[in-house]
Amino acid sequence: MIQVNNIKKSYGPVTVLNIKQLNIGKGEVVGLVGNNGAGKTTFFRSVLDLILPDTGEVKLNGQLVKGDDSWKSFTGSYLDEGFLIDYLSPEEYFEFIGKLRGLNKADLEEFLAQFEDIFNGEVLGTGKYIRNLSKGNQKKVGIIGALIGNPELLILDEPFANLDPSTQIRLKKLLQNQKAEKGITMFISSHDLSHVTEVCDRIVLLEKGEVVKDAHKDENTLKELEAFFGKDEALTE
Numbered sequence: 001m002i003q004v005n006n007i008k009k010s011y012g013p014v015t016v017l018n019i020k021q022l023n024i025g026k027g028e029v030v031g032l033v034g035n036n037g038a039g040k041t042t043f044f045r046s047v048l049d050l051i052l053p054d055t056g057e058v059k060l061n062g063q064l065v066k067g068d069d070s071w072k073s074f075t076g077s078y079l080d081e082g083f084l085i086d087y088l089s090p091e092e093y094f095e096f097i098g099k100l101r102g103l104n105k106a107d108l109e110e111f112l113a114q115f116e117d118i119f120n121g122e123v124l125g126t127g128k129y130i131r132n133l134s135k136g137n138q139k140k141v142g143i144i145g146a147l148i149g150n151p152e153l154l155i156l157d158e159p160f161a162n163l164d165p166s167t168q169i170r171l172k173k174l175l176q177n178q179k180a181e182k183g184i185t186m187f188i189s190s191h192d193l194s195h196v197t198e199v200c201d202r203i204v205l206l207e208k209g210e211v212v213k214d215a216h217k218d219e220n221t222l223k224e225l226e227a228f229f230g231k232d233e234a235l236t237e
């Protein structure tokens with residue numbers, strides 16, 4: 001589903017992304033972890049053709065993302081508030097995406113009704129514009145918007161950040177359901193090692209723009225990640 005070959009991105013003299021090869025198969029749920037500045041967002045932006053890597057290529061379903069729009073019809077993504085339209089209400093935003101994805105009003109309403117618990121009365125029917133929602137509620141709009149039209153591929157940057165604990169748990173269940181019921185391919189970054197390990201089957205670890213670990217989840221994954229990220233702590237103790 002995702003094929004990455006030799007992508008490199010530098011800003012001035014600093015190389016912030018350098019990935020030789022990474023393939024994500026259909027139906028795989030892959031977590032991307034790494035410290036601040038490791039290159040996670042840059043990687044996602046390259047996959048979604050939002051920045052042009054200096055070298056290399058990204059293909060989605062065999063199509064180069066550069067210069068081809070066909071991948072957009074099966075890809076849902078939410079990286080940050082830049083994906084939202086501030087002057088619309090959540091309803092108007094969902095309607096806009098629904099139209100792009102070919103849903104009629106009734107289908108859209110039925111789709112949105114599933115997420116009543118996640119919206120928690122704070123997103124629909126409030127009369128607020130997206131710009132006036134809290135950060136967490138804006139994120140809910142972005143994530144649910146990315147799911148409109150049943151994408152085959154879902155890319156989310158830090159979906160758990162800014163969400164309250166109840167919503168984090170609901171989102172975790174939602175993503176697990178997407179995996180179990182729809183077989184959707186997901187690529188998700190997170191600083192929450194526990195959430196990302198729970199949801200994903202495979203974890204890719206980025207450090208200074210390079211993949212330093214790429215492994216399928218097993219019963220030791222969370223402990224290994226905690227040990228990896230706690231290594232400097234251990235040295236200073």
Ligand SMILES: Nc1ncnc2c1ncn2[C@@H]1O[C@H](COP(=O)(O)OP(=O)(O)OP(=O)(O)O)[C@@H](O)[C@H]1O
Nearest residue numbers: 011012016034035036037038039040041042043191
């Ligand atoms: N437009 C830009 N100009 C210069 N440097 C940039 C630019 N965009 C990103 N960078 C740098 O690229 C590096 C990787 O940033 P990126 O946002 O991809 O990291 P990240 O892993 O997503 O971090 P975080 O966990 O903090 O969100 C950082 O050092 C960042 O400062």
